[in-house]
Amino acid sequence: MTKKEQKTDIGLIGLAVMGENLSLNMADKGWHVSVYNRTVPGVEEGVVERFVNGRAKGKSIEGYTEIPDFVESISAPRKIMMMVRAGAAVDQLMDQLFPYLSPGDILIDGGNSNYEDTNRRVALAESKGFRFVGAGVSGGEEGALNGASIMPGGSVTAWDEVKPILQSIAARAADGTPCCDWIGPAGSGHFVKMIHNGIEYGDMQLIAEAYWVMKNLLKLDNEEMASVFAHWNEGKLRSYLIEITANILRHKDKTGGYLIDKILDTAGQKGTGKWSVINAMELGMPLGLIATAVFERSLSAQKNLREAASKQFVCQHSQVVYNKPELVKDIYSALYASKLVSYAQGFAVLQKASESFGWELDLASIARMWRGGCIIRSIFLNDIAAAFEAQQKPKHLLLAPYFKEEIQQLLSGWKHLVAHAMKEELPVPAFSSALNYFYSLVSSKLPANMIQAQRDYFGAHTFERTDELRGQFFHENWTGHGGDTKSGTYNV
């Protein structure tokens, strides 16, 4: 590849769907970009050449196939963004890049890396005199090209230098704010992106359940369902995922049939939903709706088992003729209320992570960053940002005055829909998980006294008493032949 006299503004590694489009986006915003992709003989050849002579032709993009030439082409302090498969590839690339970097150079990992890897990589890069930014990027192919939501965190001194480029390629919310701002230290940017993706899983499961109830109980056809989603997209549920659901339902393939009806019902997953749940568990935080969404994808993938089971237990749907507008209203209530629960759970995990790791996350700013560009973009993120910005910070998002009122309006339709779907033997796991969470949340008393009694009965794990001060732990000799020795009292 050609070496140019003038150094470029930024380097980008990894010319798959995200990397190609991000580099085109950068070039369109006036940045001079160097791009690199590995060459694997016989497997991955000519990627750079095809790109620079194809989509990048005539743009201020230079292609490189050797790391030393690529690094050399970028002006110092260098900014190098990696858009490669998360995991070992990032470590391998860092090892290849380190020998050619100069002190102060900045590596940006825009992939869906695990935040713990980013914690480690920030420390490693800084120990060598470099800087490292873990920047979650959301928006898929279109966002990468036209404006993504970008969540950068890591070496704080890098922010001033990467900010002009990252904010220029970010989407803008309706009020003109770029959907990219500094998140915090270490792996906080990737943690926030992980929870974004977890919420994405939840939204998708909820929309899928709404679709399933309309299809199976109301017997709406694809065009009718598309109209319902398109109508919802004009109101409080306005969001990218609702919008594309309407488009998907209307889409016909080249045979003239609806494609949605030909897609196998087994969902894939690349890990960020699962990590969200694992990390919520580590932090001791309930994230039931996202967990349900992850497990439903896993269950969907057990297609053979489900087919066998469906022959042994036949679910009974009644032949009731429904009042369609009424039930559609209930589905709306279940979808909107469950979505509120999901975001409340997700933001509570962010709050807890912020406190546990000392990140000082600005939850309102995160909500604002998600209003444009990303997959979960929606207008109700404005209401979430407003709730976190209020003078009186809510203890929990659902207790913020606006959301409390919304839930009060939605509750009747939501519980009716869940109860009805259960009676009709139709699975609505995320709607019901959200409803159960809500009822538990608003119960000042739960049956955990029984769990504590059982733990103490069989393992002397102790309990607190309602008639004593909090923080004192007691053990009962339940059987008369147990001892007084207690197990340690701690929570993991």
Ligand SMILES: NC(=O)C1=CN([C@@H]2O[C@H](COP(=O)(O)OP(=O)(O)OC[C@H]3O[C@@H](n4cnc5c(N)ncnc54)[C@H](OP(=O)(O)O)[C@@H]3O)[C@@H](O)[C@H]2O)C=CC1
């Ligand atoms: N697709 C999407 O919608 C989104 C993806 N992301 C994240 O962005 C990143 C890029 O995603 P995407 O564009 O979808 O493509 P992939 O996740 O499929 O990543 C492919 C890229 O990684 C490169 N790569 C893989 N292994 C190595 C290695 N060992 N050394 C160097 N390069 C390697 C590939 O090079 P080669 O061509 O040689 O195989 C290719 O350029 C991922 O982390 C992904 O999770 C983030 C947001 C949205």
Ligand SMILES: O=C(CO)[C@H](O)[C@H](O)COP(=O)(O)O
């Ligand atoms: O990061 C993204 C969007 O924000 C990706 O689209 C994400 O990888 C999709 O996740 P999965 O493949 O697990 O459904």
